[in-house]
Amino acid sequence: MIYHAPVLLHACLDFIDPKPGDLIIDATIGGGGHTEEILKKGAKVLGIDRDPDAIEHIKRELEIAENLRLAKGNFSDLGQIARENGFDKVDGIIFDLGVSSHQLDEPSRGFSFRRDGPLDMRMDPSLTLRAKDIINNFPERKLDEIFKTYGQEKFSRAIAHAACISRQIKPVETTGELAEIIREVYVKRHVREKIDPATRTFQALRIVVNSELLNLEESLPQTEELLKIGGRLVIISFHSLEDGIVKRFFKQSRSFMVLTKKPIGPQDEEMRANPRSRSAKLRAAEKV
Ligand SMILES: C[S@@+](CC[C@H](N)C(=O)[O-])C[C@H]1O[C@@H](n2cnc3c(N)ncnc32)[C@H](O)[C@@H]1O
Incomplete structure (x- = not known):
């Protein structure tokens, strides 16, 4: 490739x-x-x-x-x-x-919502904060702010809420798990888009992980x-x-x-x- x-x-x-x-x-x-x-x-x-x-x-x-x-x-x-x-x-x-x-296509780097991999997204592996640390530990209101500001995601609040409900049951570990949480928010609202609904939230996380x-x-x-x-x-x-x-x-x-x-x-x-x-x-x- x-x-x-x-x-x-x-x-x-x-x-x-x-x-x-x-x-x-x-x-x-x-x-x-x-x-x-x-x-x-x-x-x-x-x-x-x-x-x-x-x-x-x-x-x-x-x-x-x-x-x-x-x-x-x-x-x-x-x-x-x-x-x-x-x-x-x-x-x-x-x-x-x-x-x-x-970086996008290699599942182990954790950037891809199309291929399942660890929820990572660090361009430089020596960074300490991974996307999964954000999703599983940041307060709901902070997640909402990140998705809104850096992803310009219109359902930021609902996605933040869904992620927090999900992590109470079990930590969100993979890109596939997070992508499904986001897609579910869109399905519930009967909203269909040209791009994958996970695109903007993934962009937001990537921006924050890598400053x-x-x-x-x-x-x-x-x-x-x-x-x-x-x-x-x-x-x-x-x-x-x-x-x-x-x-x-x-x-x-x-x-x-x-x-x-x-x-x-x-x-x-x-x-x-x-x-x-x-x-x-x-x-x-x-x-x-
Ligand atoms: C779009 S690619 C560049 C592609 C390249 N121009 C080519 O033709 O193959 C962006 C690259 O920038 C690197 N990068 C992103 N942010 C960086 C930063 N703050 N410092 C150094 N490299 C960075 C990424 O790791 C990635 O390899």
Whole structure:
């Protein structure tokens, strides 16, 4: 199975425009799809990922030439990681946010509501809080708030209540068990949706387990120092909470000229070939 199909690859390369000898940071290397193309253009890449599995995958699959450096770490420490690796003045930085297809599809990682697995959702296995710790221990009102805020889930309260009833009988241990609790809430209300009813609640839990929004907010200001004048920042986001943070940052920062008046999305062809690209939005800016 393919580890991850890179999203909006051409648009990303157009903005980054890598040239031989350029220094580029891929802050979310994942399966290495974007990095591989940048390396082909002769640029040097620092690839970062907080998931050790992604780093191991790259070591196995990509030819580790001297042009690629790898760092396991959180992009919230972007400045420090870049400096430690000699990438302190760079020509481009890419963030391709969220989870990789591998993380989603591998049941043991606990992100998938389609395949049963332990209710985990940690991108970095050294984190201590798992999704099941949240579901089984957080107060009902806190669960409601999480599902509403980070999943924009309209039945957040009912789902929180159903989870708390269920955990009194037995702890919720697997993704399949939680998905069934959520689907039941929708069935009882005779609501049918195009997407699986578990989608939004799972997104909310993933965001909290991995502090995704906080990490993004902490990392963006660090790009201002790292980029050379004329250097480019490209960010691909997958939901409105992430995109809102990026949009606000670009608006507030005095260091950037925005290159995308409106975010760029995938063409029909890409959406057909890779349905996960559907919600992707790319924003790019140039350091001035
Ligand atoms: C959508 S995938 C990237 C895919 C990659 N561009 C490709 O073409 O294969 C997102 C990756 O970012 C990583 N990631 C998410 N948040 C991170 C963070 N705060 N710091 C470092 N890596 C992170 C995830 O572990 C995942 O591997």
